[in-house]
Amino acid sequence: MEHEGKNNMNGMEMEKGKRELGSRKGVELTMRVLALILTMAAATVLGVAKQTKVVSIKLIPTLPPLDITTTAKASYLSAFVYNISVNAIACGYTAISIAILMISRGRRSKKLLMVVLLGDLVMVALLFSGTGAASAIGLMGLHGNKHVMWKKVCGVFGKFCHRAAPSLPLTLLAAVVFMFLVVLDAIKLP
Amino acid sequence: MEHEGKNNMNGMEMEKGKRELGSRKGVELTMRVLALILTMAAATVLGVAKQTKVVSIKLIPTLPPLDITTTAKASYLSAFVYNISVNAIACGYTAISIAILMISRGRRSKKLLMVVLLGDLVMVALLFSGTGAASAIGLMGLHGNKHVMWKKVCGVFGKFCHRAAPSLPLTLLAAVVFMFLVVLDAIKLP
Numbered sequence: 577m578e579h580e581g582k583n584n585m586n587g588m589e590m591e592k593g594k595r596e597l598g599s600r601k602g603v604e605l606t607m608r609v610l611a612l613i614l615t616m617a618a619a620t621v622l623g624v625a626k627q628t629k630v631v632s633i634k635l636i637p638t639l640p641p642l643d644i645t646t647t648a649k650a651s652y653l654s655a656f657v658y659n660i661s662v663n664a665i666a667c668g669y670t671a672i673s674i675a676i677l678m679i680s681r682g683r684r685s686k687k688l689l690m691v692v693l694l695g696d697l698v699m700v701a702l703l704f705s706g707t708g709a710a711s712a713i714g715l716m717g718l719h720g721n722k723h724v725m726w727k728k729v730c731g732v733f734g735k736f737c738h739r740a741a742p743s744l745p746l747t748l749l750a751a752v753v754f755m756f757l758v759v760l761d762a763i764k765l766p
Numbered sequence: 767m768e769h770e771g772k773n774n775m776n777g778m779e780m781e782k783g784k785r786e787l788g789s790r791k792g793v794e795l796t797m798r799v800l801a802l803i804l805t806m807a808a809a810t811v812l813g814v815a816k817q818t819k820v821v822s823i824k825l826i827p828t829l830p831p832l833d834i835t836t837t838a839k840a841s842y843l844s845a846f847v848y849n850i851s852v853n854a855i856a857c858g859y860t861a862i863s864i865a866i867l868m869i870s871r872g873r874r875s876k877k878l879l880m881v882v883l884l885g886d887l888v889m890v891a892l893l894f895s896g897t898g899a900a901s902a903i904g905l906m907g908l909h910g911n912k913h914v915m916w917k918k919v920c921g922v923f924g925k926f927c928h929r930a931a932p933s934l935p936l937t938l939l940a941a942v943v944f945m946f947l948v949v950l951d952a953i954k955l956p
Contacts, residue, residue: 637827652913655902693952697945700887701894708898712845713906717914723842724907726916755887762883762952 604760605677611753612670615703618746619663622650622710625743627736648733650740655709662706663747666699666754686766693761696754703751711744794950795867801943802860805893808936809853812840812900815933817926838923840930845899852896853937856889856944876956883951886944893941901934 626649632641650656673692680688717737720728730737816839822831840846863882870878907927910918920927 648913653911654905655898658898658902690949690952694949697890697948700890701941701945704891704894705898705901708845708848708895708900709902710898711895712848712899712902715844716903716906716916721843723838724916724919726906726914729914751891755891758887758948758952759880759884762880762948762955765952765955 600760600764601677601681604757605674607753607757607760608670608674608677611699611750611757612667612674614746614750614753615663615667615670618743618750619660619667621746622656622660622663622740622743625650625736625739627733627739629733631732648729648736653713655713656740659706659710659743659747662702663743663750666703666750669695669699689761689765693758693765696757696761699754700751700758703747703754707744707747707751710747714741714744790950790954791867791871794947795864797943797947797950798860798864798867801889801940801947802857802864804936804940804943805853805857805860808933808940809850809857811936812846812853812930812933813850815840815926815929817923817929819923821922838919838926843903845903846930849896849900849933849937852892853933853940856893856940859885859889879951879955883948883955886947886951889944890941890948893937893944897934897937897941900937904931904934 626647628645628647630643631646632643634641650660673695676684676688676692684692714737716726717729720726816837818835818837820833821836822833824831840850863885866874866878866882874882904927906916907919910916
C-alpha cells in the first residue's frame, strides 16, 4: 500500500515537473519570437527612414541663398548605423537560438545552457549600447547644443526624425526582453 | 572499515566544496572591488575634465572677430552627464553588494542571489547604454558630421577631449566586469 502511494507521489511529481518544463519552454519561445520581431522592426524602421528636401543655404553673405536638394538618412550618422547593426546581429542570433530550442526540445546540456546565457547577455550589452548611442544622437538632433554650436536637425528634417524615432523604444524593449531571457537561463542552469 | 572509508570520502568532498566556495567568493569579491574602482574612476575622470579657452568668433562679417572666453566641460553635454550618473549609480550599487557579500560570508539565500543577479544585470544595461551614449557624442566631437553640419569640437578643445576620453574604456571595462559577475551569479544559483 505504502509502496503504491510512493509511486503515485513520484508520478505526480514527475507530471508536475514535466508541466513546469513545458511552460518554461513556452515562455522562453514566446520571448525569443518577441525579440526576433522587435529587433527586425527596429532595424527596418531606422534603415528605411529617409527624407529629401530643398534647403536654401547662404554661402556668400552678399549673394542670394542657394537652393540645395539634401537628403537625411540613417546611414549618414554612425550611431544610427551602429544601432541598425546591433539589431541585425541580435535578430540573427535570436533566429539561431530559436532553432536550437526547437531542435533540443527544451532539454539542453549544462554547457549549451551556459552558451545561450552568454549569448543572451552579449545581446543585452549590444542592444543597450545601441540604444544609448542612437538616443544620444537622436536627442542632439532634436534639441541641438549651444555650447558646441550644433544646430538641431529635426527642425529641418522633421519627417526623418519622426520616422526614425520609433526604432529607439523598439530596441530598448528588445534589450529588456533579453534581460528577461538571461534571468530565465540562469534559473534553468542546473 | 567500509564505514570509515565513506566518512573520509564525505570529509574530502566537504573539504573540496568548502575550498570551491571560498575561491568563488574570492573571485567575486575581487571582481566587485575592481568594478567599484573602475566606475569611480570613470565618473571622476569625466566629471573633472574641463578646458577654458579664448575663441575668436566672427558674428558680423564686416566687423573684426570677437574674442570670447569659453569653457568645455562634461555637464554641457547630456550624454556625458548620463555616463557620469550611471557610473555613480553602479559605484554605489557595488559598494552595497560588497557589504552584502561580506555580511553574508558568501552563504546567501536563493532569493538574495537572484536579487544580486538582477542588480548586476541592470548595471550591465546601464553601463553599456552609458558607454554607447558617451561614445556616440565623443566620436561626433572628434570627427564632426558634414551631413548635419555639426563641426568637430576636439579641434578647438583638444585638452578637454583628451582628459574626457579615458572615461569611455573605463566604463566599458566596468560593464564587462558586471557581465562576468552575472555569469558567476548564474552558476551559484541553486
